[in-house]
Amino acid sequence: MPAFPGVDEILPMYLHDIGEDHFHDDEGSDSLEYNGLWVSDHFHMTSVGVDIGSASTQVVFSRLTLERMGGALSSRYRVIARESLYRSPVMLTPYRGTHRIDERLLSEIVETAYRNAGIPVDEVDAGAVILTGEAIRRENAKAIADTLSVHGGKFVCAIAGHNMEALLAAYGSGTVELSYRRKARLLNIDIGGGTTKFAVVENGRVLETAAIHVGGRLIATDDHGTVIRIEPGGALAANAAGKPVALGGTMSATDKVGIARWMAQHVLAAIAANKNNQNTDDLSLTDRLTQLAPYDGIVFSGGVAEYIYGLQHEDFGDLGPYLGQEIRRCFSEHPQFGEVLPASECIRATVLGASEYSLQISGNTIYLSSANVLPVRNLQVLHPDCDLHHDIDASRLAERIRAHLRRFDLREGESDFALSFHWGGSPSYERIRAFCTGLKAALPVSFSSRRQVTIVLDGDIAKTVGRLLKEEFQVQAPLLVLDGILLQDFDFVDIGRVIEPAGVVPVTVKSLVFDMGSSGVRAGLDVH
Numbered sequence: 102m103p104a105f106p107g108v109d110e111i112l113p114m115y116l117h118d119i120g121e122d123h124f125h126d127d128e129g130s131d132s133l134e135y136n137g138l139w140v141s142d143h144f145h146m147t148s149v150g151v152d153i154g155s156a157s158t159q160v161v162f163s164r165l166t167l168e169r170m171g172g173a174l175s176s177r178y179r180v181i182a183r184e185s186l187y188r189s190p191v192m193l194t195p196y197r198g199t200h201r202i203d204e205r206l207l208s209e210i211v212e213t214a215y216r217n218a219g220i221p222v223d224e225v226d227a228g229a230v231i232l233t234g235e236a237i238r239r240e241n242a243k244a245i246a247d248t249l250s251v252h253g254g255k256f257v258c259a260i261a262g263h264n265m266e267a268l269l270a271a272y273g274s275g276t277v278e279l280s281y282r283r284k285a286r287l288l289n290i291d292i293g294g295g296t297t298k299f300a301v302v303e304n305g306r307v308l309e310t311a312a313i314h315v316g317g318r319l320i321a322t323d324d325h326g327t328v329i330r331i332e333p334g335g336a337l338a339a340n341a342a343g344k345p346v347a348l349g350g351t352m353s354a355t356d357k358v359g360i361a362r363w364m365a366q367h368v369l370a371a372i373a374a375n376k377n378n379q380n381t382d383d384l385s386l387t388d389r390l391t392q393l394a395p396y397d398g399i400v401f402s403g404g405v406a407e408y409i410y411g412l413q414h415e416d417f418g419d420l421g422p423y424l425g426q427e428i429r430r431c432f433s434e435h436p437q438f439g440e441v442l443p444a445s446e447c448i449r450a451t452v453l454g455a456s457e458y459s460l461q462i463s464g465n466t467i468y469l470s471s472a473n474v475l476p477v478r479n480l481q482v483l484h485p486d487c488d489l490h491h492d493i494d495a496s497r498l499a500e501r502i503r504a505h506l507r508r509f510d511l512r513e514g515e516s517d518f519a520l521s522f523h524w525g526g527s528p529s530y531e532r533i534r535a536f537c538t539g540l541k542a543a544l545p546v547s548f549s550s551r552r553q554v555t556i557v558l559d560g561d562i563a564k565t566v567g568r569l570l571k572e573e574f575q576v577q578a579p580l581l582v583l584d585g586i587l588l589q590d591f592d593f594v595d596i597g598r599v600i601e602p603a604g605v606v607p608v609t610v611k612s613l614v615f616d617m618g619s620s621g622v623r624a625g626l627d628v629h
Contacts, residue, residue: 142169144178144603146226147186149257150456151211151249153194155234155332156294156318156404156419158207159449160189160214161456162225167603169465178462178585178605185456187218191448193417194236194294202239204248211249225253226600227607229455231260231269234295234316235332258478258595260455260611263312263386267291267298269454271307274402275445281305285397288372288439291450292405292428294318294419295332297368301392312386313371315364317405317421324418326351335420337383338364357423364420365427369435372396396439399432402450412447459611464585465604468567474553474581475598475606481518482557482592483509490525493532498539509590514546517553521588524560533562537569541576553579555596557586557608583608 146165152158166182195206215222230249232242246259270291271277280287280302291298295316301309319335322328328350331339339346342363344356367384372394407413408425416422432441446453469475485505487498502520506513520540526532540548540556547554554576556566563584570576581596586608588594597607 143167144600146600146607147220147224148456148460149220149225149228149253150452150454150459151228151230151253151257152452152455153202153207153230153232153236153245154293154404154451155236155296155316156194156417156421157191157448158194158210159191159452160187160211160218161449161452162186162188162214162218162220163453163456165227165457167462167605169603178465178603180457180462183457185453186220187214188449189214189217196239200240202236202241202245204241204245207245208249211253222253225257227460227597227609228253228257229260229459229609229611230257231266231451231455233263233266233451234293235319236295237262238332258609258611260459260609262611263296263298264310265611266296266451267300267310267312268307269458270298270402270450271300271302271310271454272458273446273450273452273454274400276300276400276402277302277305277307278445279398279400279442283397287398287400287442288394288396289400289402290368290372291403292316292368292401292409292424293403293451294421295334296386297371297403299371299390301390301396309390309392311371311388311390313367313384314386315368315384315424317424318417318419320346320352320357320360321417321419322352326353328352329418334384335360354423357420358427361420361423361427364424365431368428369431369438372438394438398442399439400442400444401428402444402447404448406444406447406450410443410447460607460609461586463583463606463608464561464563466561466564466584467599467604467606468564468580468582469599470567470571470580472599474555474579475596477553477555477581477594477596480555480594480596481509481516482521482588482590482594483511483518484521484523484588484590487522489522489536493535493539495535495538495542498536499542502539502543513544514550514552517555519555519557519588519594521557521586521592522559524558524562524584528560528562528565533565534569534573537566537574540570541574548574548576548578550578553581555581556583557588558582558584559587560584 148163148165150161164184164186165180167178168181169178192210195203197203230246232246250257250259271289274289276287276289284304286303289300293316296312297315298312300307314334319332321330328346328348339360342360344359374393401409405421405425408422409429485501487501561584563582567582592610595609599606
């Protein structure tokens with residue numbers, strides 16, 4: 102039977118940008134901040150994470166230290182250290198009726214967190230408001246996320262979606278770090294109030310994410326055992342477990358154990374090779390996992406993990422204590438699935454991920470035709486399949502871009518999007534000019550209009566591209582060219598204002614999924 106260790110057995114380490122295999126301890130010294138050479142290649146940012154979940158809401162402020170990757174002859178910056186500045190108390194997410202989140206009470210929670218942290222809104226450089234689990238289903242969820250993100254700081258974006266939550270939880274729980282340290286294939290299981298998210302991580306990279314409709318607060322009762330809350334997933338589980346419930350009815354502890362046992366078995370079934378239970382498909386909120394057990398280790402996070410690891414014993418009238426107990430029993434009885442490992446964070450995993458691991462930082466060789474091109478929100482990314490490693494054929498490049506727009510049903514000159522390219526080979530004038538020639542041929546309407554054109558590259562040529570387009574090609578459109586950023590098709594990005602003195606911008610890749618049908622949400626995610 103595997104042991105269930107405490108969360109203090111893992112020391113927190115520091116992690117570079119999402120998707121990079123570079124981990125190290127914080128070796129910085131405050132005295133370095135007075136060294137001119139150090140200051141020229143380093144800067145600090147303040148980030149906020151707001152997690153509005155099915156059961157709880159919390160806010161975390163972090164201080165990020167970034168370093169220019171000068172050793173790689175790059176203008177790109179990477180995060181080398183993170184420090185939590187303030188963690189708010191975990192509060193119950195306020196609901197008003199069945200279909201709405203209480204905007205006023207939620208705003209008070211967030212405003213109180215800012216006040217208690219002593220951090221003015223205009224001193225927040227980046228971050229994310231993330232709606233998760235059952236909170237996504239509320240009819241005013243998107244409006245609340247947009248409002249909080251706009252008023253939460255200079256650049257705080259709205260994120261929702263089960264795959265994104267699974268990704269952030271894997272980082273916030275320490276699973277990604279532990280996977281890198283051990284060179285292991287681990288599974289993070291994040292069990293919250295409304296959903297259970299899975300993230301398969303190998304050698305510090307998230308390979309796959311998934312989610313099912315299992316959570317600790319899908320059914321809740323008052324102090325007298327009267328049912329005061331039932332979510333669709335809770336009703337399904339109760340009926341399948343032979344313990345049907347109704348609002349205003351009563352539930353015993355025995356009923357809760359039976360429902361929790363049914364849920365725990367389906368969490369197990371979601372990662373097992375033999376999945377014959379048809380109801381598992383009914384619970385799926387995303388595509389199912391293909392990277393199945395066994396794993397080198399399993400880490401739990403989320404509110405229910407507090408009960409799994411024995412960190413919480415209080416009963417809040419929901420299924421949390423019972424589900425934690427049944428999950429613990431199931432995985433103890435099936436040690437072949439993987440050794441249970443400690444988490445560095447449980448209930449705060451997602452909000453820490455939102456605060457500390459949700460952004461990329463551009464290089465400092467960016468091009469802006471004016472300050473008005475920033476910030477940019479909810480911009481769709483297109484990544485045409487173009488060979489920029491060898492001689493660049495401008496006409497072929499233009500046709501590839503036009504074909505890619507048609508594939509996404511976008512009309513050039515009528516839609517806002519970011520074109521993303523992987524640059525390879527030398528940054529010679531001839532090659533960059535051929536690249537610009539292809540861009541102008543592909544985007545004649547956009548380049549001659551007032552609609553902003555955004556181009557994102559992973560090579561350090563943004564300033565050169567921007568100047569050529571403006572000065573030699575006489576492009577009239579507002580122009581934003583970034584480098585040092587890795588993007589793919591189906592990404593959506595928010596791009597913040599320039600952070601001085603580094604001259605970089607924060608870019609958050611996100612998953613926006615608010616429109617939920619009866620079968621739930623299915624969201625795709627590319628991990629960077």
